[in-house]
Amino acid sequence: xxxxxxxxxxxxxxxxxxxxxxxxxxxxxxxxxxxxxxxxxxxxxxxxxxxxxxxxxxxxxxxxxxxxxxxxxxxxxxxxxxxxxxxxxxxxxxxxxxxxxxxxxxxxxx
Amino acid sequence: xxxxxxxxxxxxxxxxxxxxxxxxxxxxxxxxxxxxxxxxxxxxxxxxxxxxxxxxxxxxxxxxxxxxxxxxxxxxxxxxxxxxxxxxxxxxxxxxxxxxxxxxxxxxxxxxxx
Numbered sequence: 629x630x631x632x633x634x635x636x637x638x639x640x641x642x643x644x645x646x647x648x649x650x651x652x653x654x655x656x657x658x659x660x661x662x663x664x665x666x667x668x669x670x671x672x673x674x675x676x677x678x679x680x681x682x683x684x685x686x687x688x689x690x691x692x693x694x695x696x697x698x699x700x701x702x703x704x705x706x707x708x709x710x711x712x713x714x715x716x717x718x719x720x721x722x723x724x725x726x727x728x729x730x731x732x733x734x735x736x737x738x
Numbered sequence: 739x740x741x742x743x744x745x746x747x748x749x750x751x752x753x754x755x756x757x758x759x760x761x762x763x764x765x766x767x768x769x770x771x772x773x774x775x776x777x778x779x780x781x782x783x784x785x786x787x788x789x790x791x792x793x794x795x796x797x798x799x800x801x802x803x804x805x806x807x808x809x810x811x812x813x814x815x816x817x818x819x820x821x822x823x824x825x826x827x828x829x830x831x832x833x834x835x836x837x838x839x840x841x842x843x844x845x846x847x848x849x850x851x852x
Contacts, residue, residue, distance in 0.1 A: 659838035670742075670828050670843025671781075678838055716781065720837030725796065728773075730780030 631655070632719050634729035642737050644706050649732045651717035652699045658720055660693055660700045665714040665731070674702075707736045740765045744829045744844035751819055751851055759814045759847050761829030767842075769835040770812040771796070772804065774825040775846075781828070787812055788835050819851040 633652045641647055651660070659678045663671035675684050677693035677700065684691045688711075690703040704711055717729045744761045751757055763770065771786040773796075783796030787806040801823055803815040812831075816823060827847045832839040 657837075661838070661841075663841075668846070670830070670845055671841075672843070673840045676838050676840070718841070725783065725786065725835075726837075726841065728781040730778065 632717055632727050632729035634715075634717060634732050636732060637730070638733050640735045640737070641707055643708055645736075647704050647707060647734070649702045649704075649715055649734075650699065651701070651719075651729050653719060654698065655719070655721055656697050658697070660697070660720075661718045661726070662691055662700070662702055663716045663718060665716060667713075671714075671716055704734075707734075709736045709738050712736050740842065742829055742831055742842050742844040744827075744847050746847060747845065748848045749850070751849070753820055753851055754818050757816050757819060757849075759816075759827060759829075759849070761812045761814065761844060762810050763812075763829075763831040763842070764810065765831065765833075765842065766809065767831040767833050768809070769833070769839070770806065770829065770831045771841075772802070772812070772814045773828045773830060774798065775828060776825050784814070784827075786835070816849075819849075821851045823849065824851050825849060 635650045661676045662674045665671040675691045680695045680697045682693045688705045692701050714731045716731045718726045720726045742763045768789045772784040773781045782798045785804040787793045829844040832841045
Protein backbone atom coordinates (compact mmCIF):
# COMPACT_ATOMS: atom_id res chain seq x y z
CA UNK A 629 0.00 0.00 0.00
CA UNK A 630 1.34 3.44 -0.95
CA UNK A 631 1.54 5.78 2.02
CA UNK A 632 0.33 9.36 2.09
CA UNK A 633 1.48 11.62 4.91
CA UNK A 634 -0.61 14.67 5.68
CA UNK A 635 0.50 17.64 7.72
CA UNK A 636 -0.36 19.26 9.93
CA UNK A 637 -2.64 16.81 11.68
CA UNK A 638 -4.57 19.56 13.43
CA UNK A 639 -5.02 23.23 12.65
CA UNK A 640 -6.96 25.80 14.66
CA UNK A 641 -7.05 29.31 13.23
CA UNK A 642 -9.05 32.53 13.27
CA UNK A 643 -11.40 33.60 10.52
CA UNK A 644 -9.55 35.49 7.81
CA UNK A 645 -6.22 33.69 8.18
CA UNK A 646 -4.55 31.78 5.38
CA UNK A 647 -3.39 28.18 5.69
CA UNK A 648 -1.72 25.41 3.75
CA UNK A 649 -2.16 21.67 4.15
CA UNK A 650 0.36 19.22 2.74
CA UNK A 651 0.11 15.71 1.39
CA UNK A 652 3.38 13.88 0.77
CA UNK A 653 4.49 10.46 -0.41
CA UNK A 654 7.58 8.68 -1.65
CA UNK A 655 5.45 7.08 -4.36
CA UNK A 656 4.34 8.50 -7.67
CA UNK A 657 0.61 8.85 -8.18
CA UNK A 658 -1.27 8.99 -11.45
CA UNK A 659 -3.88 11.17 -9.78
CA UNK A 660 -4.48 12.79 -6.46
CA UNK A 661 -7.73 13.91 -4.93
CA UNK A 662 -8.74 16.14 -2.03
CA UNK A 663 -11.89 15.46 -0.03
CA UNK A 664 -13.55 17.40 2.78
CA UNK A 665 -15.47 15.64 5.52
CA UNK A 666 -17.82 17.55 7.77
CA UNK A 667 -18.90 16.16 11.15
CA UNK A 668 -21.50 13.41 10.83
CA UNK A 669 -21.07 13.06 7.10
CA UNK A 670 -19.01 11.15 4.58
CA UNK A 671 -16.12 12.74 2.68
CA UNK A 672 -17.00 14.77 -0.41
CA UNK A 673 -14.68 15.29 -3.35
CA UNK A 674 -13.22 18.78 -3.77
CA UNK A 675 -10.80 18.30 -6.65
CA UNK A 676 -8.82 15.80 -8.73
CA UNK A 677 -5.37 16.65 -10.09
CA UNK A 678 -3.65 14.44 -12.63
CA UNK A 679 -0.78 16.39 -14.23
CA UNK A 680 2.52 17.15 -12.51
CA UNK A 681 2.65 20.85 -11.62
CA UNK A 682 -1.08 21.26 -12.11
CA UNK A 683 -2.79 24.02 -10.15
CA UNK A 684 -6.55 24.14 -9.67
CA UNK A 685 -8.60 26.79 -7.93
CA UNK A 686 -11.97 26.40 -6.28
CA UNK A 687 -13.03 29.81 -4.98
CA UNK A 688 -10.68 30.46 -2.03
CA UNK A 689 -9.06 27.01 -2.26
CA UNK A 690 -5.97 26.43 -4.38
CA UNK A 691 -4.73 22.91 -5.05
CA UNK A 692 -1.33 22.04 -6.46
CA UNK A 693 0.09 18.72 -7.63
CA UNK A 694 3.86 18.43 -7.33
CA UNK A 695 5.98 18.27 -10.46
CA UNK A 696 7.02 14.71 -9.65
CA UNK A 697 3.44 13.73 -8.77
CA UNK A 698 4.50 12.63 -5.28
CA UNK A 699 3.00 15.46 -3.28
CA UNK A 700 0.20 17.98 -3.21
CA UNK A 701 -0.86 21.02 -1.27
CA UNK A 702 -4.12 22.71 -0.44
CA UNK A 703 -4.05 26.43 0.31
CA UNK A 704 -7.05 28.25 1.74
CA UNK A 705 -7.14 32.04 1.56
CA UNK A 706 -9.09 34.03 4.13
CA UNK A 707 -10.50 30.99 5.90
CA UNK A 708 -14.11 31.07 7.05
CA UNK A 709 -15.92 29.03 9.72
CA UNK A 710 -17.63 27.11 6.93
CA UNK A 711 -14.22 25.71 5.95
CA UNK A 712 -14.11 23.75 9.20
CA UNK A 713 -13.77 20.04 8.60
CA UNK A 714 -11.43 17.15 7.97
CA UNK A 715 -9.40 17.43 4.77
CA UNK A 716 -8.28 14.16 3.23
CA UNK A 717 -5.97 13.55 0.34
CA UNK A 718 -6.25 10.33 -1.67
CA UNK A 719 -3.78 9.06 -4.23
CA UNK A 720 -4.19 6.49 -6.97
CA UNK A 721 -1.17 4.77 -8.46
CA UNK A 722 -0.81 1.63 -10.46
CA UNK A 723 -3.45 -0.29 -8.54
CA UNK A 724 -7.13 0.45 -8.45
CA UNK A 725 -7.09 0.94 -4.72
CA UNK A 726 -6.95 4.61 -3.72
CA UNK A 727 -4.85 5.38 -0.66
CA UNK A 728 -6.08 7.95 1.84
CA UNK A 729 -3.97 10.12 4.09
CA UNK A 730 -4.96 10.36 7.77
CA UNK A 731 -6.39 13.81 7.28
CA UNK A 732 -5.94 17.33 8.56
CA UNK A 733 -8.57 18.50 11.01
CA UNK A 734 -9.23 22.22 10.50
CA UNK A 735 -11.16 24.46 12.87
CA UNK A 736 -11.81 28.05 11.87
CA UNK A 737 -12.97 30.24 14.73
CA UNK A 738 -15.29 33.21 14.07
CA UNK B 739 -30.55 12.03 -6.46
CA UNK B 740 -27.26 10.16 -6.77
CA UNK B 741 -26.41 8.63 -3.45
CA UNK B 742 -24.89 5.86 -1.41
CA UNK B 743 -27.23 4.66 1.33
CA UNK B 744 -26.09 2.64 4.28
CA UNK B 745 -28.03 1.23 7.22
CA UNK B 746 -28.16 1.29 10.11
CA UNK B 747 -26.65 4.71 10.83
CA UNK B 748 -26.17 3.90 14.49
CA UNK B 749 -25.93 0.53 16.19
CA UNK B 750 -24.92 -0.76 19.60
CA UNK B 751 -24.48 -4.50 19.74
CA UNK B 752 -22.92 -7.15 21.94
CA UNK B 753 -19.81 -9.19 21.34
CA UNK B 754 -20.44 -12.21 19.15
CA UNK B 755 -23.85 -11.21 17.80
CA UNK B 756 -23.75 -11.33 14.02
CA UNK B 757 -24.70 -8.15 12.24
CA UNK B 758 -24.95 -6.82 8.71
CA UNK B 759 -24.54 -3.25 7.55
CA UNK B 760 -26.27 -2.74 4.23
CA UNK B 761 -25.06 -0.48 1.44
CA UNK B 762 -26.82 0.46 -1.74
CA UNK B 763 -25.91 2.86 -4.56
CA UNK B 764 -28.18 4.17 -7.32
CA UNK B 765 -25.51 5.33 -9.77
CA UNK B 766 -24.86 2.01 -11.55
CA UNK B 767 -21.28 2.11 -10.29
CA UNK B 768 -19.05 -0.89 -10.81
CA UNK B 769 -16.68 -0.23 -7.91
CA UNK B 770 -17.80 -0.40 -4.29
CA UNK B 771 -15.81 -0.38 -1.09
CA UNK B 772 -16.02 -0.39 2.69
CA UNK B 773 -13.85 1.72 4.97
CA UNK B 774 -13.55 2.14 8.68
CA UNK B 775 -12.50 5.44 10.21
CA UNK B 776 -10.81 5.59 13.58
CA UNK B 777 -9.26 8.58 15.40
CA UNK B 778 -5.64 9.04 14.39
CA UNK B 779 -5.77 6.22 11.85
CA UNK B 780 -7.77 7.82 9.09
CA UNK B 781 -9.78 5.88 6.52
CA UNK B 782 -8.72 2.27 6.16
CA UNK B 783 -10.14 0.05 3.48
CA UNK B 784 -11.77 -3.19 4.60
CA UNK B 785 -12.92 -4.79 1.34
CA UNK B 786 -13.59 -3.65 -2.17
CA UNK B 787 -15.42 -4.96 -5.20
CA UNK B 788 -14.59 -4.20 -8.80
CA UNK B 789 -17.91 -5.62 -10.05
CA UNK B 790 -20.60 -8.21 -9.34
CA UNK B 791 -19.20 -11.39 -7.81
CA UNK B 792 -15.69 -9.86 -7.62
CA UNK B 793 -14.46 -8.92 -4.14
CA UNK B 794 -10.99 -8.40 -2.70
CA UNK B 795 -9.44 -7.70 0.68
CA UNK B 796 -8.35 -4.21 1.56
CA UNK B 797 -5.93 -3.24 4.30
CA UNK B 798 -7.94 -4.45 7.32
CA UNK B 799 -10.24 -7.35 6.28
CA UNK B 800 -9.94 -9.51 9.41
CA UNK B 801 -13.29 -10.11 11.09
CA UNK B 802 -15.35 -8.93 8.14
CA UNK B 803 -17.08 -10.50 5.16
CA UNK B 804 -18.71 -8.97 2.11
CA UNK B 805 -20.73 -10.11 -0.86
CA UNK B 806 -21.62 -8.55 -4.22
CA UNK B 807 -24.52 -10.48 -5.67
CA UNK B 808 -26.05 -7.41 -7.30
CA UNK B 809 -24.38 -4.35 -8.75
CA UNK B 810 -26.14 -1.89 -6.47
CA UNK B 811 -25.66 -3.67 -3.12
CA UNK B 812 -22.53 -4.39 -1.10
CA UNK B 813 -23.34 -5.50 2.46
CA UNK B 814 -20.70 -5.69 5.19
CA UNK B 815 -21.04 -8.66 7.51
CA UNK B 816 -19.53 -9.00 10.96
CA UNK B 817 -19.95 -12.68 11.82
CA UNK B 818 -18.78 -12.36 15.43
CA UNK B 819 -18.24 -8.70 16.31
CA UNK B 820 -15.63 -7.78 18.90
CA UNK B 821 -15.06 -4.49 20.76
CA UNK B 822 -12.09 -3.63 18.52
CA UNK B 823 -14.55 -3.37 15.65
CA UNK B 824 -16.19 -0.38 17.30
CA UNK B 825 -15.74 2.27 14.65
CA UNK B 826 -17.32 4.56 12.08
CA UNK B 827 -17.92 2.68 8.84
CA UNK B 828 -18.30 4.15 5.37
CA UNK B 829 -19.53 2.51 2.23
CA UNK B 830 -18.32 4.10 -0.99
CA UNK B 831 -18.72 3.68 -4.73
CA UNK B 832 -17.22 5.00 -7.94
CA UNK B 833 -17.93 4.49 -11.62
CA UNK B 834 -14.97 2.18 -11.99
CA UNK B 835 -11.95 1.37 -9.86
CA UNK B 836 -9.64 3.38 -12.05
CA UNK B 837 -7.48 6.27 -10.85
CA UNK B 838 -9.08 9.67 -10.62
CA UNK B 839 -12.69 8.53 -10.40
CA UNK B 840 -14.82 10.40 -7.90
CA UNK B 841 -15.52 8.31 -4.83
CA UNK B 842 -18.99 8.80 -3.41
CA UNK B 843 -19.38 8.03 0.27
CA UNK B 844 -22.40 7.12 2.33
CA UNK B 845 -23.18 9.07 5.47
CA UNK B 846 -21.52 6.55 7.74
CA UNK B 847 -22.59 3.92 10.25
CA UNK B 848 -21.55 4.30 13.86
CA UNK B 849 -21.04 0.84 15.33
CA UNK B 850 -20.38 0.16 19.01
CA UNK B 851 -19.61 -3.38 20.15
CA UNK B 852 -19.84 -3.91 23.92
